[in-house]
Amino acid sequence: MSWLSSSQGVVLTAYHPSGKDQAVGGPGGKGREEATSSRKYGQCTMNQEITKVTEKPPFDRSGSQDSLDELSMEDYWTEVENIKKSSENRQDQEVVVVNEPDEGELEEEWLKEAGLSNLFGESAGDPQESMVFLSTLTRTQAAAVQKRVETVSQTLRKKNKQYQIPDVRDIFAQQRESKEKAPDGTDLQSVRTDENKHQGKDDQASSLVVGEKELTPLVPEEAPASETDINLEVSFAEQAVNQENSKEKPQKSKGNDASLPNFRLPKDKTGTTRIGDLAPQDMKKVCRLALIELTALYDVLGVELKQQKAVKIKTKDSGLFCIPLTVLLEHDQRKVPGTRIPLIFQKLIARIEEGGLETEGLLRIPGAATRIRNLCQELEAKFYEGTFNWESVKQHDAASLLKLFIRELPQPLLSVEYLRAFQAVQDLPTRKQQLQALNLLVILLPDANRDTLKALLEFLQRVIDNREKNKMTTMNVAMVMAPNLFMCHALGLKSNEQREFIMAAGTANIMHLLIKYQQLLWTIPKFIVNQVRKQNTENHKKDKKAMKKLLKKMAYDREKYEKQDKNTNDADVPQGVIRVQAPHLSKVSMAIQLTEELKASDVLARFLSQESGIAQTLKKGEVFLYEIGGNIGERCLDDDAYMKDLFQLNPSAEWVIKSKPS
Numbered sequence: 001m002s003w004l005s006s007s008q009g010v011v012l013t014a015y016h017p018s019g020k021d022q023a024v025g026g027p028g029g030k031g032r033e034e035a036t037s038s039r040k041y042g043q044c045t046m047n048q049e050i051t052k053v054t055e056k057p058p059f060d061r062s063g064s065q066d067s068l069d070e071l072s073m074e075d076y077w078t079e080v081e082n083i084k085k086s087s088e089n090r091q092d093q094e095v096v097v098v099n100e101p102d103e104g105e106l107e108e109e110w111l112k113e114a115g116l117s118n119l120f121g122e123s124a125g126d127p128q129e130s131m132v133f134l135s136t137l138t139r140t141q142a143a144a145v146q147k148r149v150e151t152v153s154q155t156l157r158k159k160n161k162q163y164q165i166p167d168v169r170d171i172f173a174q175q176r177e178s179k180e181k182a183p184d185g186t187d188l189q190s191v192r193t194d195e196n197k198h199q200g201k202d203d204q205a206s207s208l209v210v211g212e213k214e215l216t217p218l219v220p221e222e223a224p225a226s227e228t229d230i231n232l233e234v235s236f237a238e239q240a241v242n243q244e245n246s247k248e249k250p251q252k253s254k255g256n257d258a259s260l261p262n263f264r265l266p267k268d269k270t271g272t273t274r275i276g277d278l279a280p281q282d283m284k285k286v287c288r289l290a291l292i293e294l295t296a297l298y299d300v301l302g303v304e305l306k307q308q309k310a311v312k313i314k315t316k317d318s319g320l321f322c323i324p325l326t327v328l329l330e331h332d333q334r335k336v337p338g339t340r341i342p343l344i345f346q347k348l349i350a351r352i353e354e355g356g357l358e359t360e361g362l363l364r365i366p367g368a369a370t371r372i373r374n375l376c377q378e379l380e381a382k383f384y385e386g387t388f389n390w391e392s393v394k395q396h397d398a399a400s401l402l403k404l405f406i407r408e409l410p411q412p413l414l415s416v417e418y419l420r421a422f423q424a425v426q427d428l429p430t431r432k433q434q435l436q437a438l439n440l441l442v443i444l445l446p447d448a449n450r451d452t453l454k455a456l457l458e459f460l461q462r463v464i465d466n467r468e469k470n471k472m473t474t475m476n477v478a479m480v481m482a483p484n485l486f487m488c489h490a491l492g493l494k495s496n497e498q499r500e501f502i503m504a505a506g507t508a509n510i511m512h513l514l515i516k517y518q519q520l521l522w523t524i525p526k527f528i529v530n531q532v533r534k535q536n537t538e539n540h541k542k543d544k545k546a547m548k549k550l551l552k553k554m555a556y557d558r559e560k561y562e563k564q565d566k567n568t569n570d571a572d573v574p575q576g577v578i579r580v581q582a583p584h585l586s587k588v589s590m591a592i593q594l595t596e597e598l599k600a601s602d603v604l605a606r607f608l609s610q611e612s613g614i615a616q617t618l619k620k621g622e623v624f625l626y627e628i629g630g631n632i633g634e635r636c637l638d639d640d641a642y643m644k645d646l647f648q649l650n651p652s653a654e655w656v657i658k659s660k661p662s
Contacts, residue, residue, distance in 0.1 A: 075479040104155020107148040132538040140237035144296040232525040236436040237296035271641025279633035294440040306420040325448040355395030358469035367397035426506030478511035533631040582657040601639035
């Protein structure tokens with residue numbers, strides 16, 4: 001196969017971190033100097049050879065290592081050695097050296113991704129365009145935005161740019177007068193500055209308050225959540241601030257299977273929102289808010305969020321391995337419409353499971369390197385033709401091919417932009433905060449990466465479920481898989497033995513958390529959904545005002561329009577009753593009386609019990625109840641959502657039964 005045997009190089013252009021981040025804890029081991037000396041600052045290679053570690057390097061104690069004191073790292077280093085062997089026949093790749101971006105450029109990229117590019121540079125426009133968005137931010141989120149805007153402003157001024165850079169404090173100050181109520185009855189979080197508060201502290205992080213008062217938690221202080229409850233109603237960064245201000249500091253727990261707490265999500269009467277439940281336009285807003293929230297959380301905890309600018313890589317446009325996920329999926333979707341996970345990835349997992357998940361050492365024992373190379377060549381040639389003989393693939397070979405597929409992606413599965421943010425999770429003080437950060441990072445992943453990661457984690461859990469026979473515990477699997485996900489060749493850092501051990505211990509722990517808590521990580525926090533609702537409400541108000549203005553210009557009777565609009569909202573539904581639409585079922589609609597105990601699952605059950613003919617074949621899990629319109633674009637409801645509470649939160653919504661889009 002050409003990518004394994006030819007001398008053709010992969011051209012990579014990438015930005016790299018500053019030198020101060022490239023060595024941790026003092027000088028490293030001399031035995032690694034040769035390996036690092038050829039990697040000059042500002043350079044990196046794809047598929048570079050990994051130096052063998054024959055014994056545990058010296059290291060200082062750190063939080064990430066505490067959790068591994070009683071665990072052997074042998075599986076991790078064995079996997080590193082296996083990766084090295086699989087790369088031995090490869091030629092050095094061509095390297096393209098590029099200049100490192102300054103801090104202002106990185107922050108400029110951050111603001112663009114956060115949807116705030118109109119605050120600076122050539123695209124600077126009327127700050128009013130961002131007013132709705134900024135008005136929904138918490139104090140810590142606003143401080144994170146302010147910090148980045150000021151950095152960009154300073155950078156542009158140094159470059160003698162004549163752009164108008166609005167002061168974020170001025171923007172936020174315009175929100176003082178806004179005291180409208182959100183649908184849930186809470187004040188909109190209008191942010192202003194208070195220059196007399198918190199004197200002596202960092203103004204960027206502490207001078208912002210919400211509305212006319214300090215931000216207060218959305219849950220009563222006298223009923224705090226337990227240590228194992230994940231509070232999704234209050235901003236994670238605000239929770240961190242409250243914890244910093246409290247007298248009792250929770251201790252970071254160790255990371256072996258027995259000590260990891262069983263975190264849980266308390267029941268929410270309006271239903272849990274999961275990734276995939278929201279319409280694309282709302283999910284875009286969720287991602288922007290998640291980026292700001294993640295940055296605010298890292299700022300509060302004193303951890304640098306090292307967001308990497310996307311690299312430019314010349315890649316193949318056909319094949320199976322070393323192909324970008326998006327390109328691979330585009331090809332697969334032409335063959336199987338609706339495919340969200342690469343077909344080769346699905347087939348490799350299926351082949352491993354066909355051999356039985358009870359096999360001892362599954363994922364740990366590698367296939368022979370020569371045989372793996374031959375199988376790769378044959379798969380490239382025959383997979384899409386349907387002529388590949390899967391019976392010739394042994395179980396351990398399929399596992400090796402699966403890991404090869406992951407680590408040979410031109411862009412890492414955890415994405416170039418956020419890989420270092422994933423790595424930095426190990427530096428957060430508590431398990432709960434690590435879990436909160438991972439939750440936000442999963443939300444930020446591109447759809448293709450997130451869907452493929454989910455399929456991988458679900459497969460790994462099935463392997464772990466058979467640990468009594470295959471001897472693969474959660475940490476065993478985590479140590480084997482961590483090098484394949486976290487050793488990104490596009491982000492080469494100068495290294496030493498101590499740094500490598502810290503990274504090994506830390507990434508194994510992060511992999512452990514991803515596997516163990518995967519059911520929680522695909523949840524969208526309620527406070528972010530509420531912020532999206534507030535944005536939608538304010539946007540609707542603006543649109544309504546614009547429409548009224550237009551109608552007035554067209555000489556229509558404004559009062560008549562308002563009356564019609566009110567009548568349309570009220571429809572002919574009695575108070576305390578909702579009308580549920582089911583356009584694809586034989587019973588098109590049904591009026592349902594709201595009660596305190598009525599859940600979304602009850603509404604579905606009533607419809608399906610009265611269906612006849614073709615609809616009788618419908619089963620639970622094939623159709624869902626949706627909340628559409630009002631202060632949300634579209635939201636698939638959790639079975640346990642209480643309809644009366646949801647109606648009070650979004651009284652203008654329509655309720656529709658339909659299947660999920662593929």
